[in-house]
Amino acid sequence: MSKDVIIPALGESIASGILSSWKVEEGTFVEIDQPIYELETDKITQEGLAEVAGVIQFLAQEGDEVEIGATIAKIDESATPPQATEASISQPVDSVPAEMPKSDPPLNEEPVESTENPDPDPVLPPTEVSSSQPLSPAVRKLLDETGINPSSIVGTGKDGRITKGDVLKVQSAGTATAPLSEMITPVPTPAPAVPEAKILSDDRITRRPLTPIRRKIASRLVEAQQTAAILSTFNEVDLSAVMALRKSHQDAFVKTNGVKLGFMSFFVKAVVHALQAVPGLNVRIEGDHLIEHHFYDIGVAVGTKKGLVVPVLRDCEQMSFADIEQGIVGYAEKARSGGITLEDMQGGCFTITNGGIYGSMLSTPIINPPQSGILGMHSIQQRPVVRDGEIVARPMMYLALSYDHRVVDGKEAVTFLVKIKEAIEEPARLALGI
Structure with missing residues (x-):
């Protein structure tokens, strides 16, 4: 059974807000009263708390404008909390290596790359997902806008789901799924008498929407x-x-x-x-x-x-x-x-x-x-x-x-x-x- 995460009423004059950030990762287990999102309106910024415990699935993305009463996520109440220590408790004693380190490294110490094993395990590529894989509303909207075929995208999300980042990566790479008219860019012939205009690069400006x-x-x-x-x-x-x-x-x-x-x-x-x-x-x-x-x-x-x-x-x-x-x-x-x-x-x-x-x-x-x-x-x-x-x-x-x-x-x-x-x-x- 899933519980909808709904944007609550915040006042008579507030009709919508910006989902400024998620406080948790999609697919993680959340506890009751745990902050899960931050909503920014034209008057206040307010955190939203989980009403039930379970695994959360997003239906809206950061930066989306959401109306009061809209459902932005679902929490699967049937999911059980992860047992972090179960594997270590059930592990047999004889599986412990003969040589143990004298002490654990500090928690804030950066992992050190080992040079003893020259042949590391191969990294498996993400599984290609068919176009029948469920898509979130935000991803589906982006696919419609870009005209990219979802069957040509390799999903990197949970269970191979396609994320907005996957679509944007394909779009920026200029894949073959783009229309031919977009791939062919005519080369204009500048008039000899007109000096070439200086085009400002994108990194010289920052464009962001106004906050509420x-x-x-x-x-x-x-x-x-x-x-x-x-x-x-x-x-x-x-x-x-x-x-x-x-x-x-x-x-x-x-x-x-x-x-x-x-x-x-x-x-x-x-x-x-x-x-x-x-x-x-x-x-x-x-x-x-x-x-x-x-x-x-x-x-x-x-x-x-x-x-x-x-x-x-x-x-x-x-x-x-x-x-x-x-x-x-x-x-x-x-x-x-x-x-x-x-x-x-x-x-x-x-x-x-x-x-x-x-x-x-x-x-x-x-x-x-x-x-x-x-x-x-x-x-x-x-x-x-x-x-x-x-x-x-x-x-x-x-x-x-x-x-x-x-x-x-x-x-x-x-x-x-x-x-x-x-x-x-x-x-x-x-x-x-x-």
Whole structure:
């Protein structure tokens, strides 16, 4: 009896994904709850676990786009697990060689080719398989596209099955099964007056499909540009007070909370402070209605190898600095391990992105639909400023606020950014609520 491996539902907005990798080899025995595949969608990357134990047979290949509910493999439950030690236990004693090595070689030692036996056993060629041999859907599709006769292919898979690699090998070798029109390449006669063009070799470029998450990022950014009336306003902030506060209390903060006091918690608190003072930015458009938020869920952009994700810190007005820092660290660890879930990224009233960690001096971030605003942080640089009539060097950062001008007026946007500047330059405002 075989059990189908089916792609489960991952959310209302997810209809398909890319089978990015198989975690096991085809034909191997898998255990219950063993990771067997990795599925990459436009929002998350998720591992699939075996629901039963048995021998697995693939019905889809790595890189295939599979729909939710599709069957990508079968697991033969009637198969028994391999007995690795059975042969060695039943082996008679007199079959042991007279001379035994003193010790086993290290497990990581490379096998050494023996020179004592000059006539090694001949290697048997793979068995040629007739066209009646069962073919996987991916192999059958490739055969239809290339026009190659399966009876002319030597299968190297399990039990002599034909794999995609076998078909591609025959195709690249240019076998006699290819149509005659493809085998004959006419030699063009170049015009004497036109210089010969330089043809770039294939090894100078790499072509690969966009990952689902990259396609989703591209789609949302284009949607934001085409739907919202995005405008940006700028200011700069002196971080002297925040840096002095961190320096004075960092050790005690780490000892008490087990996490460092970073800059992001100050900016999250400052954004909440500004949203409370200027509620016109805590809104979104929904059809012909304007939805006002009376909560403060702040998205914090986190960069990963596969793209940018924006997990959301919930009810930030109720969170302490330690709560915010611990939440950010937790999301960063989940992002690095690919453990970010849909629930982590859903919702959000406002987003903060920090290009300064990569050295960005100034940028115009794009809002995260359907939100109406996003704050861009940048690198901290010592710059000359005038304080009390004197020119002094201070740690300065440029701030950028991009907003949807359909619902946010310029006065509101500028006031909002000034509120953030004041809160960062005088952190006591955050504690006093002024």
